Amino acid sequence: MKAAKRALAVAFSLAFVVWLLQKQQWGELAAMLGQLPASAALLALAGFLLSYALRAARVYDEFRHEARGRFGACLRLVLLHNAAVNIVPFRGGEAAFPVLLGKLFGTPLARALASLFWFRLQDALVVAVVAVAVWPGLPPLWRGASVLALVAFAWALPRWARRSGGKAGGGRLTRLRNAFAESTRHARFGWLWTIANWTVKLAAQAWLLAALLGRGINTGATGALGAELAAILPVQGVAGFGTYEAGAAMALLPNGVALADGLRAALALHLFVIACAVGAGIIAALLPEIPLPRSAGEQSASEKTEKS
Numbered sequence: 001m002k003a004a005k006r007a008l009a010v011a012f013s014l015a016f017v018v019w020l021l022q023k024q025q026w027g028e029l030a031a032m033l034g035q036l037p038a039s040a041a042l043l044a045l046a047g048f049l050l051s052y053a054l055r056a057a058r059v060y061d062e063f064r065h066e067a068r069g070r071f072g073a074c075l076r077l078v079l080l081h082n083a084a085v086n087i088v089p090f091r092g093g094e095a096a097f098p099v100l101l102g103k104l105f106g107t108p109l110a111r112a113l114a115s116l117f118w119f120r121l122q123d124a125l126v127v128a129v130v131a132v133a134v135w136p137g138l139p140p141l142w143r144g145a146s147v148l149a150l151v152a153f154a155w156a157l158p159r160w161a162r163r164s165g166g167k168a169g170g171g172r173l174t175r176l177r178n179a180f181a182e183s184t185r186h187a188r189f190g191w192l193w194t195i196a197n198w199t200v201k202l203a204a205q206a207w208l209l210a211a212l213l214g215r216g217i218n219t220g221a222t223g224a225l226g227a228e229l230a231a232i233l234p235v236q237g238v239a240g241f242g243t244y245e246a247g248a249a250m251a252l253l254p255n256g257v258a259l260a261d262g263l264r265a266a267l268a269l270h271l272f273v274i275a276c277a278v279g280a281g282i283i284a285a286l287l288p289e290i291p292l293p294r295s296a297g298e299q300s301a302s303e304k305t306e307k308s
């Protein structure tokens with residue numbers, strides 16, 4: 001099954017590359033990028049940077065006891081993890097998250113995996129709620145019921161984990177559930193960070209896509225949402241190429257954007273996203289972390305530890 005999914009992912013990406021080569025789209029893509037206003041690119045870049053900071057705040061919120069003022073370490077983790085996710089095929093870059101957590105804070109593997117699962121589940125639920133809320137042609141009753149069902153699931157899952165967790169010993173599933181319960185318990189503002197991150201991230205992508213297409217922000221938002229919905233599918237192209245662009249282009253069709261134009265604009269957006277992620281990851285790898293000032297309580301605890 002895993003081999004079949006990977007073969008399908010490679011097929012998606014190869015089909016997209018063949019389309020680009022046969023249709024000689026690179027010249028039109030270069031022309032589209034050449035017409036992009038510098039102000040639009042800079043504003044999108046600022047949005048992506050703010051999104052990285054919000055994701056780092058989410059990690060810092062959950063691991064604040066381990067981090068102890070080391071927000072810079074959380075930001076570095078997020079930037080390196082984000083770069084890996086964007087360039088390593090078949091979601092292999094996700095492995096960077098538990099590895100970096102263990103290296104920076106000594107976080108156990110089960111705890112790190114549970115945290116990553118919870119982060120990704122929060123991401124998927126927020127994107128799903130937005131998609132259902134704005135999906136065209138959906139009856140109001142189905143729209144409201146779907147949003148309520150997603151919100152109820154998001155509310156009930158961590159409570160189930162906390163109620164069912166806490167058992168000593170047990171198998172791998174029990175240990176993972178206990179770690180998941182700990183992860184959801186320690187994140188005080190996890191949902192706020194998640195919603196803020198996706199608001200900024202989708203707005204930045206919508207703005208850039210609208211500028212590339214010469215359309216309004218609503219059209220850009222539709223394409224950006226389509227791209228993100230494709231990004232959470234179980235089968236994706238290599239590093240997202242092909243499926244990301246197809247998701248955006250298909251979402252743009254009802255807005256009167258031709259398929260070829262949508263694919264080109266989505267590819268330009270995708271390349272911009274990857275360039276920002278890789279560039280930020282390289283900077284994070286080269287620069288030392290900058291710790292935030294610690295509170296008096298944390299300083300006192302640290303001093304006691306050093307004395308002992």
